[in-house]
Amino acid sequence: MEHLELFFKSIFIDNMVFATFLGMCSYLAVSKKVTTAVGLGAAVIFVLAVTVPLNWLLDQYLLQPGALKWLGAEYADYDLSFLSFIMFIATIATMVQLVEIIVEKFSPSLYNSLGIFLPLIAVNCAILGGSLFMQSREIPTLGLSLTYGIGSGIGWFLAILTIAAIREKIRYSKVPDALRGLGITFIITGLMAIGFMSFGGMLTGGDEAPKKENPTVETVKEVNNEVNANEVKKAHVEQSKSTEIAGNTKEIKE
Amino acid sequence: MGLLSKKDVALITDPLADNNPITIQVLGICSALAITAELKASIVMAVSVLFVLGLGNVVISLMRNIIPSKIRIIVQLIVVAALVIIVDLVLKAFAYELSKTLSVFVGLIITNCNIMGRFEAFALANGPWKSFLDGIGNSLGYGVILIIVGFFRELLGSGTLLGFSVLGDPIEKTGLYSIGYENNGFMLLSPMALIIVGIIIWVQRSRNKTLIED
Numbered sequence: 001m002e003h004l005e006l007f008f009k010s011i012f013i014d015n016m017v018f019a020t021f022l023g024m025c026s027y028l029a030v031s032k033k034v035t036t037a038v039g040l041g042a043a044v045i046f047v048l049a050v051t052v053p054l055n056w057l058l059d060q061y062l063l064q065p066g067a068l069k070w071l072g073a074e075y076a077d078y079d080l081s082f083l084s085f086i087m088f089i090a091t092i093a094t095m096v097q098l099v100e101i102i103v104e105k106f107s108p109s110l111y112n113s114l115g116i117f118l119p120l121i122a123v124n125c126a127i128l129g130g131s132l133f134m135q136s137r138e139i140p141t142l143g144l145s146l147t148y149g150i151g152s153g154i155g156w157f158l159a160i161l162t163i164a165a166i167r168e169k170i171r172y173s174k175v176p177d178a179l180r181g182l183g184i185t186f187i188i189t190g191l192m193a194i195g196f197m198s199f200g201g202m203l204t205g206g207d208e209a210p211k212k213e214n215p216t217v218e219t220v221k222e223v224n225n226e227v228n229a230n231e232v233k234k235a236h237v238e239q240s241k242s243t244e245i246a247g248n249t250k251e252i253k254e
Numbered sequence: 255m256g257l258l259s260k261k262d263v264a265l266i267t268d269p270l271a272d273n274n275p276i277t278i279q280v281l282g283i284c285s286a287l288a289i290t291a292e293l294k295a296s297i298v299m300a301v302s303v304l305f306v307l308g309l310g311n312v313v314i315s316l317m318r319n320i321i322p323s324k325i326r327i328i329v330q331l332i333v334v335a336a337l338v339i340i341v342d343l344v345l346k347a348f349a350y351e352l353s354k355t356l357s358v359f360v361g362l363i364i365t366n367c368n369i370m371g372r373f374e375a376f377a378l379a380n381g382p383w384k385s386f387l388d389g390i391g392n393s394l395g396y397g398v399i400l401i402i403v404g405f406f407r408e409l410l411g412s413g414t415l416l417g418f419s420v421l422g423d424p425i426e427k428t429g430l431y432s433i434g435y436e437n438n439g440f441m442l443l444s445p446m447a448l449i450i451v452g453i454i455i456w457v458q459r460s461r462n463k464t465l466i467e468d
Contacts, residue, residue, distance in 0.1 A: 021444065024283035025367040082343065085361050086335045093328050122327060125284040125365040132358040177466050178459035182280060183452045190448030197443070 003147045006139075010151030013200055016126045017159035018193040020133075023126030027160050028185060037164035038157075039110050040121075043099060045153030047121055048130050051095050052149030053142055055088050055131040063087065088131045089122075096122040126156050163189060265387040269395030271462075275368045276399045277455045278465060282368030285359045286400050287447040293416050295355050296404030298345070300397030302360065304390065306337045307369050311389035314377040321378075330373045331364065338363045368396055403450050411441030 016022045023044070030040045061067055063084050068075035100118050104111045111118070121127060130152050139145045166188055175184050275281045282303075289295045313333050314321075321329050342360045345353040353360065363369070372392050377385040408414060413421040413430075422429015440446055459465045 019444070021284050021287040021448075022362070024287070025281060028280055028283065082339060085339055085342075085364055086332065089331050089335050089364055090328075093331060119327065123331070123365045123367060123370050125362045125367075128365045129284075129358060129362055132361050136358055176456070177463075178456050179452070180466065182277070183455040183459065186448050186452035186455065190445040190452065193445035193448060194443075197445070 002144065006144055006147050007151045008202065010148050011155040011158065012196065012202060014133075014152075015155040015159060015196055016129065016152050017156055017189070018196040020129065022129040023124050023156055026120060026124050027156075027163065028182070031160055031164040031167055031185070034161065034164045034168060036113055037160045039114050041153075041157030041160050043103070043114065043118060043121055044124065044126060044156050045150065047092070047095055047099055047127055048149040048153035048156075049146065050099075050149075051088075051092050051127060052130050052134050052152075053146045054091050054095070056134060056139065056142055056145035058087055058091065059084065059135050084132075084135060088128060092127050092131070093122045096127075126152070159192075162192065262384065262387050265384060266391035266394065269391040270398060271395075271458070272465070274395045274399065274458075275371070275392050276396060276451065277458055279368075279371065281371045282366050282396050283451075285362055285366060286396065286403070287451070288444060289356055289359050290400055290404040290447050291407055291411065291442050291444075292355065293401070293404040293408045295352060296400040297397075298349070298352055299356065299359070299363075300393065300400050302341045302345070303363060303366065303368070303396055304393040305341060306334060306363055307372060307393040308386055308389040310334055310337055310369060311372060311377045311385040312382050314373050315380060315382045315385035318378050326378070327370075330370060334364050334369055368392060399451065399454065402454060403447050406450055407441045407446060410438045411446075413437050 013019065017024065017027055026040065031037050059067070061070065063080045065079035065081060066076050067080070068078045096119065099121075100111075103114075103118065130149060133152075134145055134148055139148055163185065167185060170184065170188075179187070269275055273279065276283060276286055285299060285303075289299055310333055314330060317329070338361065341363070342353070345356070345360060372388060376388045380388070405415070408416075409420070413419060419429075421435070422431045
């Protein structure tokens with residue numbers, strides 16, 4: 001089922017933090033305590049779930065090349081895609097303002113604990129990135145864009161939850177002085193990103209391939225295998241390119 | 255350098271090391287990590303941010319007395335978005351292949367926390383010339399980290415720099431490859447950028463003990 005596949009793909013394989021490093025600034029800044037991380041993660045899921053479908057509608061009926069034909073046949077040639085950035089960021093800023101008002105009304109404690117980070121969601125690259133990836137990957141329907149938004153949000157939420165939990169624990173570990181705080185967080189995030197790469201094989205199996213959701217033990221072997229496969233693949237690609245170029249230069253010389 | 259006073263020069267040199275936007279202020283990380291697999295992409299991204307931050311700082315600084323406080327984030331976003339659209343169109347026109355590599359990350363310069371952070375922290379409170387220098391300084395600091403990461407990733411990952419093979423030819427087995435050296439393909443994958451930045455932070459904080467957190 002397309003929706004289920006896109007859902008799991010956007011949580012694990014195209015994880016916003018571990019695959020494309022979107023939303024890193026607030027991810028690093030808010031992950032010192034699990035409770036604030038959970039609050040911010042939930043806000044991000046909600047904002048993504050609202051803005052990605054909204055921007056999909058904008059893209060479909062206003063911005064894409066040829067999108068304006070519902071206004072009249074003479075508008076079919078218009079291509080307003082250069083306005084995407086401004087329109088997407090405008091809808092995101094508006095929606096974040098709305099979320100802020102709702103959160104302030106229904107949960108003042110959450111509003112206070114999030115502080116400055118709630119309005120900062122508007123400039124969180126994860127939100128704009130969600131809309132831009134939706135546009136560049138040409139997600140075909142509104143339902144799929146909603147699935148993509150929610151899935152991406154959950155992926156980001158998962159990432160910030162795990163790093164917050166880990167950071168709370170390593171406060172009691174003997175980390176080298178110069179690495180304490182920011183440095184070790186970078187390295188841990190890098191290691192987690194390597195771990196998440198193991199999910200890459202999740203959706204490439206046949207109909208009988210089981211969906212792996214917690215392959216923590218097998219990850220090491222799989223990562224090694226996948227890395228070797230990637231290296232071999234890249235070496236092959238480089239080799240074939242180099243031989244092609246070598247062949248071409250030989251031809252030119254002759 | 256008679257044009258610039260000591261404080262002005264400090265505005266440019268501080269962000270290069272002691273107040274570096276990426277390693278100290280923790281701003282602008284997203285785009286710094288994802289596109290640094292090639293040195294060329296890193297340089298182009300650094301130049302784009304230089305343009306956007308430098309000009310953006312000046313524009314916001316000129317408007318600082320007429321922007322109402324309640325909508326200042328929206329005004330900042332519009333200024334940045336307009337500048338980024340210009341950068342995006344220029345890249346698409348003059349360097350199409352590179353714009354494909356950078357793909358959505360050019361658009362994500364809009365949400366680059368470094369740019370918004372400098373608007374809020376500096377341009378809204380200072381004059382245009384100082385804001386321009388601050389913008390140049392911070393984007394140079396950002397660019398330095400990008401170039402270091404891109405340098406190591408491209409060199410160790412594919413043995414090339416800016417596309418030129420510097421370690422020898424992997425097929426003909428010349429240069430370093432003749433003694434059995436292999437490219438570290440892992441460096442081309444994104445998580446290594448995080449680990450390289452972690453190591454840069456380690457080196458920087460070991461040399462300057464005042465930056466260590468507790």
